[in-house]
Amino acid sequence: xxxxxxxxxxxxxxxxxxxxxxxxxxxxxxxxxxxxxxxxxxxxxxxxxxxxxxxxxxxxxxxxxxxxxxxxxxxxxxxxxxxxxxxxxxxxxxxxxxxxxxxxxxxxxxxxxxxxxxxxxxxxxxxxxxxxxxx
Numbered sequence: 001x002x003x004x005x006x007x008x009x010x011x012x013x014x015x016x017x018x019x020x021x022x023x024x025x026x027x028x029x030x031x032x033x034x035x036x037x038x039x040x041x042x043x044x045x046x047x048x049x050x051x052x053x054x055x056x057x058x059x060x061x062x063x064x065x066x067x068x069x070x071x072x073x074x075x076x077x078x079x080x081x082x083x084x085x086x087x088x089x090x091x092x093x094x095x096x097x098x099x100x101x102x103x104x105x106x107x108x109x110x111x112x113x114x115x116x117x118x119x120x121x122x123x124x125x126x127x128x129x130x131x132x133x134x135x
Contacts, residue, residue, distance in 0.1 A: 001111060002043065002085050003092035005099070008106040009079040013070065015050035028100040036084060036095065047080035076106070083112070 012019075021029075036042035054069040071077075086092050089111060096107040115123055115130060 001088065001092075002083060002114070003089070004110050004112055005082045005084065005092065005096050006078055006108040006110065007047075007080040007099075007101075008076045008108060010102065010104040012079045013051055013074040013077045015052065017050055017052045019050050025100075025102075032098065032100050033082075035098070036082065041084040041086050041095065042082065043085055044083040045081065048078060051077050 033042070033045060036045075051069040051071055051074060054071075056067045056069070056071060058065050058067065084092060084095060086095065089109070092109050092111075096109050099107055101107065115126060118126070
């Protein structure tokens, strides 16, 4: 089972475009990342730049509207993620609990929906999906 562990850092919605974590915080996170790697569960990970560098595209009646960040209505934003492969939701939660997070930060754990989770007609409509990200 694959899970995404989504980092929701406190105050990141208001972070300046050049905001960076401290070297100490990065060192602790790298230690955690290496533990995921050594355990053989890590598939991917990345941090994201603050919302002030992003854009949101909303759709109304088939028309796209672009809004540049920061986003005034944002209360929580994604700061980064890991994708892990483990045996259960409980194991994913255990990994998330070990992350070196600061007070009031959140990690949301969500299972990644696999193509085999869908009914046959949906799998047929999505034929070739599993090959889209392979080079």
